[in-house]
Amino acid sequence: MKILSVAVPCYNSQEYMRYCIESLLPGGEDAEILIIDDGSSDDTGNIADEYANKYPSVVKAIHQENGGHGGAINTALKNASGLYFMVVDSDDWVDVRSYLKVLETIKRLSENGNQVDLFISNYVYEKDGKRFKKVVRYDDVLPKGRIFTWDEIKPFKKDQYISMHSAIYRTRLLRDCGLELPKHTFYVDNLFVYLPLVHVKKLYYINEDLYRYLIGRQDQSVNEQVMIRRIDQQVKVNKIMIDQVNLENVENEKLRQYMLNFLEIITVISSFFLILSGTPENLEKKKELWEYIKGKDLQAYKEIRSRTLGRLINLPGRPGRDISLLVYRVSQRLIGFN
Numbered sequence: 001m002k003i004l005s006v007a008v009p010c011y012n013s014q015e016y017m018r019y020c021i022e023s024l025l026p027g028g029e030d031a032e033i034l035i036i037d038d039g040s041s042d043d044t045g046n047i048a049d050e051y052a053n054k055y056p057s058v059v060k061a062i063h064q065e066n067g068g069h070g071g072a073i074n075t076a077l078k079n080a081s082g083l084y085f086m087v088v089d090s091d092d093w094v095d096v097r098s099y100l101k102v103l104e105t106i107k108r109l110s111e112n113g114n115q116v117d118l119f120i121s122n123y124v125y126e127k128d129g130k131r132f133k134k135v136v137r138y139d140d141v142l143p144k145g146r147i148f149t150w151d152e153i154k155p156f157k158k159d160q161y162i163s164m165h166s167a168i169y170r171t172r173l174l175r176d177c178g179l180e181l182p183k184h185t186f187y188v189d190n191l192f193v194y195l196p197l198v199h200v201k202k203l204y205y206i207n208e209d210l211y212r213y214l215i216g217r218q219d220q221s222v223n224e225q226v227m228i229r230r231i232d233q234q235v236k237v238n239k240i241m242i243d244q245v246n247l248e249n250v251e252n253e254k255l256r257q258y259m260l261n262f263l264e265i266i267t268v269i270s271s272f273f274l275i276l277s278g279t280p281e282n283l284e285k286k287k288e289l290w291e292y293i294k295g296k297d298l299q300a301y302k303e304i305r306s307r308t309l310g311r312l313i314n315l316p317g318r319p320g321r322d323i324s325l326l327v328y329r330v331s332q333r334l335i336g337f338n
Contacts, residue, residue, distance in 0.1 A: 003107045004031040004084045005171060007076030009069055013090035014043040021051055023093040025058065030103050033059045034076040039066030070181030070188040077174055083110055084119065086168040087192065091214050095124075098208035105206050106168070109147075116147060117173050117200040123165035123211035135209055136160060142205040149202060150255040161262050162197075164189035165211040173199055186230050187237045190266055195244055197259060228277045231270070235289055238270045242296045264304045267293065271313045275321050283321075290314070 006024055010017050017035075024033050033055075035048040048061035064075055073087055084106055088094060102121055109116060120142065125134040141154040177199045181188040227234065241263055250256040267289070274286035294301040304310045312327045314320075 002030065002032045002082035003103060003110060004086065004168070005076070005080035005082030006031055006033050007073055007080070007085070007087045008033060008035045008090055009038060009072035009076070009087070010035060010040060010044045010048065010090040011038040011066065011072075012040045012042045012044060014040075014047060017044060017047060017090040020088060020090050020093045021059070023096055024088065024099070025055065026096050027058075027099060027103055029057060030107060031058070032080070032082055034079055035059060035061050036072040036075050037061065037063045038068070038072045039064065066184075068182075068184040068186070068188075070185050070191075071183040073181055073188070073192060074183075077171070077179070080171050082171055084168050085171040085174060087164055087189070088211070092126075092165070093212045093214075094210055095208075095212060098210040101208050102168070102206050102210055105204075109204065114147060115170070116202050116204045117170050118197075118203045119168040119206060120162055120166050120203060121168070121206045121208050121210040123163065123213050124209050126212045126214045136163070136166065137207070137209075138162075138166075138205055139207050142203070144205055144207050147202050147204050150200075150252045150258075153254055153258070156258060156261060158261075158265065161258075161265060162193055164193050165213050167193045169196060182236070182240065185236060186233045190237055191240060194241055194259065194262055197255065198245060198250055224273075224276075227273050231273050231277060231282060231285075234270050234273060235285060238266050238289065239292060241266060242293055242300075247297055247300050260300060260303060263300065264307060264310065267304060268309045268313050272324070275313075275324055 004027065006027075008017070008020060008024070021033060021035065024031065033051070035051065037045040037048050045061075045063055048063070051059045052061035060079065062075055062079060064071070067075070076087070077085060098121070102119070106119060120138060122135055122137045125136075127133070136159060138160060141156050141160060142148070143152055174196055177196050179192070179196055181191055245259065247256055247260055247263075250259060270289060271286050274282040274289070290301070290305070293304070305314065309327075313324045315323050
């Protein structure tokens, strides 16, 4: 059995997918690379087949009708044979040295009979045109070099939430909890990392800068203008987070607070882009989103609404919206929203 399955969702990725795949090949026989050609119309499918033919024991090429990011991850999870599962988007890559250390750690613990539900590593923002690279680390909030539980974590800062780029889940856990991401929907990476958390009991932090997250391309889903155009999908993901996890039922208080903090960040981002669009329709959608949270989980609503960002993003009138945008811009610079 493989130690790790790496899903590489690809849609018209011919220009950059090779760099991603090449960074994963040094994992050798300990890992499998699942290239999901998600209905591409360019040369993506042929490149996937090329790697599968060249490295048949390591690379699998899977072709499907377009199902979006979520559909591609669902397909990879169904086909994964590794003990653990992670996602690397086709325009991103991993640091090879860190990747080998992560694989060695997972293999060692697994061979010793230690079952970890979630491995966490650092990730790096690789922003086009920027010399300074922001690194998201967890060494001040998580124990290092040993298995731990939620009881042992410290409070996370706003720029430290666990993302898809830092999470390696136990494959069986993802399947047992019934994880299935919505098709044809952007921003499902938040669901991938958030929804399974309530099933996680044992964690392990590997202090390596593993994942390299490229931001700054004009066509990226996190580009500001793209996010405004796709704001309905951001709101959809926001609501799914509310629908599928009732925070009142999360018994561990430290985990509950972490998940509440994550939900706060996503809701503030949704609210910001609804305000930024400037349309009366989207301003009404912002109001409706907060009412939706209030109706689904009153306690979570009260806590998020009473926090600093929750108060500032809901200041009334045009002056209030201008202040909200200014505060968000400052937060964006200080804590790394992108």
